[in-house]
Structures are given as C-alpha cells and as structure tokens.
Amino acid sequence: MAFSVVMPALEMAQETGKLIAWRKQEGDRVTKGEPLLDIETDKAVMEVEAPADGILAGISAAAGADIPVGQTIAWIVAPGEKPPTENESATAVPAARASSQKTEPHAAPVAANVPESSAASGARISPKARRLAKELGVDIAVVHGSGPGGEILASDVQAAAASPVASSAATPEKISGRLEVPSTLGRLMAERTTQSWASVPHFFVTRDMDASVLNGYREKLAAEIEHSHNIRITHTDLLVALVSRVLLKHPRLNSSWTAEGIRLNDRVNMAVAIAVNDGVVAAVIPNAHTATLPEIARQRRDVAERARAGKLRPADIADATFTISNLGMYHVDQFSAIITPPQAAILAVGSIADRVVAVEGKPAVRPMITLTLSSDHRVADGARAATFLEELAQALRDPGSILS
16 A cells, blocks of 8 residues: 655645655665655754655655645555556555645656765765755764764764864854855744744733742752653753643633634643754644643653754644743843744743842842743733733742642
8 A cells, every 4th residue: 555755734834845855765665754854844954754664656856846735745655566646646545644734746756865975085975964064064074974874964964063173163264254154944043033023013021030939849859750750850841831731821822823813722732942053943842731740851852852963853843832932041031032923922031040139028039030921912912911921920939739
C-alpha cells in the first residue's frame, strides 16, 4: 500500500511551505520516523519524518520549491510497487497530513536534492549544512561529520560555529564593513516580527511580583522531582504550569484574532521561546494546563535540545495558543515581547533579583520578578490584562494550591 508524503500544515494561517532539501534519494529505503526532508515555514526550518516504512518514490518537488499545504510531494511504496498515478492518488493512504488538508495534483517528477561532497574535505555534506556553514562563516574543511559515512550535518556546523576556533576567526579587521546576510531563521524572524508589529495593535501591562514563595516552592520540589523523575525543575517550568492554569480563567488571552472574529481555544498549548545560534524559536508544550511539572520539564528540555540541534519536528512548533519568553537567565530585569500571530498575547519574564520594597509600610528586601504582558487590543483590553496579571500574582504567592 502506498503512503503519500505531503507538505504538512504547522499552523492555522499557513498556506505553503518551502522544501529545503531531501534527506533521501528516489529509490532509497526509508524507515518510519527517520528524517526524510527539511522544510521552511514562517517559524523555522525543521525536519519532517518519514510517515511509513518502504521505498521513496515519485518525488515531485525539488529543493527551493514553495508547495501548497497538503500537496503530495512523494510516495512511500512497498518494494517493487509503483507510486500511484494522479487518478489513483485518491485511494492511497494520506500519511503525515492534517485532517483539514486536501491533496493537490502533483507536478512532473524532478530530481531529488541529495547530500553533496565537499571538495575541500572529501566528506559528504547535506544541503542544509552547506547553507548553514555559509551563513555562519564556518570552514567545512575543518568540520567533523557525525552523520552516516561521516556526512556533515547541520548540527555539526552549529557545533563548529560555537567553538573557540570558529569564533576567534572574526577579528575586528574582518568584521569592519562586512555585510552579514541573515540566516533563514533570522530572515523569518525579521519578517514575522515586522508583520506582527505593523498589523497587531499591541499594548503592554507590567507587574512587579514577589517571588519568595515561588523560590521556596521550587527548592522544595526540585530535589524530590529530580530524585523521582531524573529531571530538573526550572522557574520556566513552574511559570508554564501556573500561567497555563490561570489562562483557563481568561480565555480571551488564550485566543486568536481571525477575519471571522475571536476564536477561543479550549486548551493551552504553551510556546516557550528558546534561543538558538541564529535567532529564537518558540517550541510548544501541548496541553500544558493538564500536564504535571515533571511532564512539562521533560518536554521543555527535549524540545530545547532539538531546537539547538536544528532537529525540531513539525509537532514541536504547531498550534501554540500563548507564549512565554523568559530572559531572566540573561539578567534582564524587564522587557516587552512582540506577539506571535494568531496568538493574542505573550508574557515577558525578567530576572528574579533582590530589591528593597515596602512590606507593611516598612522597607524590606524581597526577591522580585517583573512580568510584562503584551496583548492584542482587538482581543483583550487593559482591564482583562490587569485581571489576568492579578490572578497570576496570586498564583505565585500560593503555587501549591494550583499545582497540587
């Protein structure tokens, strides 16, 4: 039985995706779950996994093509089986496709984009890795490939770019007057934030909160959860759990603005902003409002590792309803974040630091945290935003009552 490989939809507003590179050639055997191709959306460049075991056949899209969501771009067939014709496509199994997608007629087959050889080193290098090496200024002749047969992967290039040898090459003389071309992710970030800032009426509400109880609660749970689940609990994990539960009482801030009106979401899929070498990606923890702290911590760690290795999966960035951006680990006191449409809000988290504050009319030192909520004024007003932050402040003062 033939399985179709289609351009996946990763968000509601997505209409097309760009095919960056094929990981396999026509006629190669593939295994379900292994990386099959790289695609680019308006959020990130990521790997798409093979939806079934079999032979890759009928490739109908080349690297660089912009492809409508849901369009068949290849088939996975049994050994000796031929890919379906256009008339037979309707009866094939629509693997790796969202229920809302429709199969489009596919174009004439073209050659697949396969790993190339590096003339300098003799090693094979994937197209994605070659492009990334050019963007980061990495000499592929000195990169050690960790892929099959020593193939140089994107993660190898990223590791080389972060090494002292690579960073030391950028002397002031070489930097002066140089035009730095944004990476794919950097360009996508620029386009996305510009569009959001220009089209979404942002407003900002800021609140200073006492983090004394939150710190104590984390310290109390940290050793216990680390011992029982072998996972470290961070402040971000606690905030994901608390914010997602408070959001259930404030559906407007967990909604989306559409041409038809405000679409309310019945669950909280929490996106967490993660810094990578060439920008920021927002990886999603689905159903965060029902997930336990260990589950949240494990999912956040896993998606962060995949993001930094350039191995995000489509599901890792799909269907976010709200975003948390935490710069506290960089000792940032306060900042305002730009909303990611079609989400209605994003929470910016500053560092937890001791400050002198008034407690019962007297000066006292307390660990304080500043939270700034960016909201879409078409969806929520100042009163709604302020009420949300007030309930979040209450949750920080008594996290156990919400998370127990």
